[in-house]
Amino acid sequence: MRPPHSAPPPITIKIPPLSRPSSAGASPAGTTPQMPGRVEPNARMTSDPVVLSEQAATPLMSPTEMTDEEECRRSLLYPSTTPEDSPAVEIPDEDEHPVRPLSGGRNRGQTSSEASSSASGPRRSARLSSSSASSSVEPQEEFEEPRRRFRRRDPIVRSSSEEDVASQGGISRNSKYAQAFEEAGFGSISWRKDKRRIAKEFAPITQLAEDIPHDLHDRLNSLPPSARRAGNMQVLIFEAEIRANTAEDEPNAPPIRIINEVDDEPTPPLEFYYSNLMWHGKGVPKPDYDALQGCGCNGPCDPLSKTCACVRRQKSFLDGHSSGFLYDKKGKLKLHDYPIFECNMNCGCSDDCPNRVVQHGRQYEIVIQKTPNKGWGIFAGTKKIPANTYIGVYAGEYLMDADGEARGKIYNKFGRTYLFDVDFYHVKKHTGRKEVRYCIDAYHAGNFTRYLNHSCDPNCGINAVYLNEANIEKPLLAIFTKRDIEPHEELCFSYMGPIDGEAESSSDSEDDDDDETAPKLRNGAVYVECQCGASNCCGKMWK
Numbered sequence: 001m002r003p004p005h006s007a008p009p010p011i012t013i014k015i016p017p018l019s020r021p022s023s024a025g026a027s028p029a030g031t032t033p034q035m036p037g038r039v040e041p042n043a044r045m046t047s048d049p050v051v052l053s054e055q056a057a058t059p060l061m062s063p064t065e066m067t068d069e070e071e072c073r074r075s076l077l078y079p080s081t082t083p084e085d086s087p088a089v090e091i092p093d094e095d096e097h098p099v100r101p102l103s104g105g106r107n108r109g110q111t112s113s114e115a116s117s118s119a120s121g122p123r124r125s126a127r128l129s130s131s132s133a134s135s136s137v138e139p140q141e142e143f144e145e146p147r148r149r150f151r152r153r154d155p156i157v158r159s160s161s162e163e164d165v166a167s168q169g170g171i172s173r174n175s176k177y178a179q180a181f182e183e184a185g186f187g188s189i190s191w192r193k194d195k196r197r198i199a200k201e202f203a204p205i206t207q208l209a210e211d212i213p214h215d216l217h218d219r220l221n222s223l224p225p226s227a228r229r230a231g232n233m234q235v236l237i238f239e240a241e242i243r244a245n246t247a248e249d250e251p252n253a254p255p256i257r258i259i260n261e262v263d264d265e266p267t268p269p270l271e272f273y274y275s276n277l278m279w280h281g282k283g284v285p286k287p288d289y290d291a292l293q294g295c296g297c298n299g300p301c302d303p304l305s306k307t308c309a310c311v312r313r314q315k316s317f318l319d320g321h322s323s324g325f326l327y328d329k330k331g332k333l334k335l336h337d338y339p340i341f342e343c344n345m346n347c348g349c350s351d352d353c354p355n356r357v358v359q360h361g362r363q364y365e366i367v368i369q370k371t372p373n374k375g376w377g378i379f380a381g382t383k384k385i386p387a388n389t390y391i392g393v394y395a396g397e398y399l400m401d402a403d404g405e406a407r408g409k410i411y412n413k414f415g416r417t418y419l420f421d422v423d424f425y426h427v428k429k430h431t432g433r434k435e436v437r438y439c440i441d442a443y444h445a446g447n448f449t450r451y452l453n454h455s456c457d458p459n460c461g462i463n464a465v466y467l468n469e470a471n472i473e474k475p476l477l478a479i480f481t482k483r484d485i486e487p488h489e490e491l492c493f494s495y496m497g498p499i500d501g502e503a504e505s506s507s508d509s510e511d512d513d514d515d516e517t518a519p520k521l522r523n524g525a526v527y528v529e530c531q532c533g534a535s536n537c538c539g540k541m542w543k
């Protein structure tokens with residue numbers, strides 16, 4: 001359970017730390033993520049052309065001050081819990097927290113009580129966003145009821161249709177077997193009639209932010225750096241963790257390699273749980289399956305269909321700029337910056353439907369590689385990646401915006417941001433709400449996309465995509481290439497979102513340091529000069 005909301009300072013979120021001191025209060029060597037010289041503003045990545053608000057933040061700290069700051073960070077990120085906050089056993093209910101966006105299932109990690117009892121590790125943060133406003137909005141739904149891990153399900157006999165189940169090896173409803181089953185207390189259902197119910201039963205489980213596992217990194221971080229480096233162990237374990245944690249939702253994705261030819265840091269800091277999933281924070285509603293509309297197509301959907309519900313829904317969000325689905329026959333994106341509505345678990349169409357791309361996962365090799373001046377980045381592998389190819393989902397914690405704001409202030413102290421505002425134009429238009437309601441934080445959980453650096457001339461873009469989610473305010477953030485990517489070329493997107501107007505004046509700078517690359521203080525937040533190297537570089541990553 002999370003601590004009481006009343007406790008100041010404003011952060012009331014408790015996330016299980018990935019790195020945890022072995023004894024109370026002390027952080028052993030290697031447990032604290034290092035942030036050599038990279039400093040970020042309280043900025044958010046954005047996909048909409050919105051001006052980012054510059055928030056108060058502390059300036060860069062000296063190493064000594066950083067050490068002193070650790071206790072502060074811990075108390076902010078992982079406030080201590082009272083006994084009533086930490087029930088002895090919490091058993092999640094799959095009904096209450098169903099689905100996750102990408103296909104496949106995953107075991108849950110620790111319960112929140114286990115997590116809170118071990119909380120204390122330091123974290124860094126900052127935020128990425130698709131636009132920039134901020135707001136604290138009343139949650140639609142809260143996970144406050146006790147959760148049960150197991151629920152009893154009445155046994156059922158599944159049959160796809162009355163006519164042909166027997167020929168497929170199934171049990172027809174009229175067969176003697178079905179009668180025997182029913183006499184024994186088993187019900188029977190048919191696919192045609194009970195499609196939605198069956199889909200819901202097999203829907204993926206919603207992951208909760210409070211359950212983000214951290215034991216693997218805790219163990220690794222408790223080892224001295226020399227031990228972690230022996231035999232390339234840290235790299236091998238990092239790469240293996242990626243494979244293990246994505247095996248279900250990206251079974252066909254080429255393996256991700258980690259390369260550093262710049263310095264001797266073996267991998268990025270061991271500070272997050274590698275996952276392609278969305279981990280729901282407090283107050284964030286579970287995915288809405290009930291209102292999720294599916295099409296009734298058989299086999300692959302026809303993009304020219306006049307009756308397919310998914311074609312019609314997609315069309316209604318295209319403002320006449322395209323027709324059919326947003327993917328062509330090869331699964332390439334036809335139009336950037338528009339929301340994508342893929343066929344979903346309530347659809348009758350087949351798995352090879354052209355409107356299922358993101359849900360099939362990454363198909364191209366990518367590499368996590370250290371850059372000389374921007375920290376870690378994402379690069380193409382040995383093969384060219386064609387334009388308009390799906391790369392990955394910006395995975396992490398789905399948070400209420402107010403929680404993102406609070407985290408952002410802490411993250412500023414570390415100078416890196418993984419917060420991303422979900423502030424797409426179509427969401428604002430659809431809801432009539434200008435404020436950002438949710439954000440995604442890839443600091444504690446996320447995938448390789450958290451290493452995508454900013455470029456003023458980006459070769460990738462971000463589209464809102466809806467898989468198994470009817471809530472227009474909760475899309476996934478899918479990254480697509482915007483042009484052909486050469487082998488070994490770095491992949492970047494714009495942290496400012498699509499640039500459709502003049503960048504905001506930087507006259508509000510509080511620091512007129514002559515050194516162009518020195519971190520700048522603006523309204524208390526620390527900014528780093530953009531190092532993208534593009535010919536049109538405007539020198540900054542944030543509006």
Ligand SMILES: C[S@@+](CC[C@H](N)C(=O)[O-])C[C@H]1O[C@@H](n2cnc3c(N)ncnc32)[C@H](O)[C@@H]1O
Binds near residue numbers: 452
């Ligand atoms: C989302 S992280 C990207 C991954 C990051 N490089 C890392 O090592 O974790 C954003 C941070 O990367 C760095 N960064 C990204 N793009 C940059 C750029 N164009 N110039 C300088 N630093 C950049 C900044 O420190 C920024 O806060």
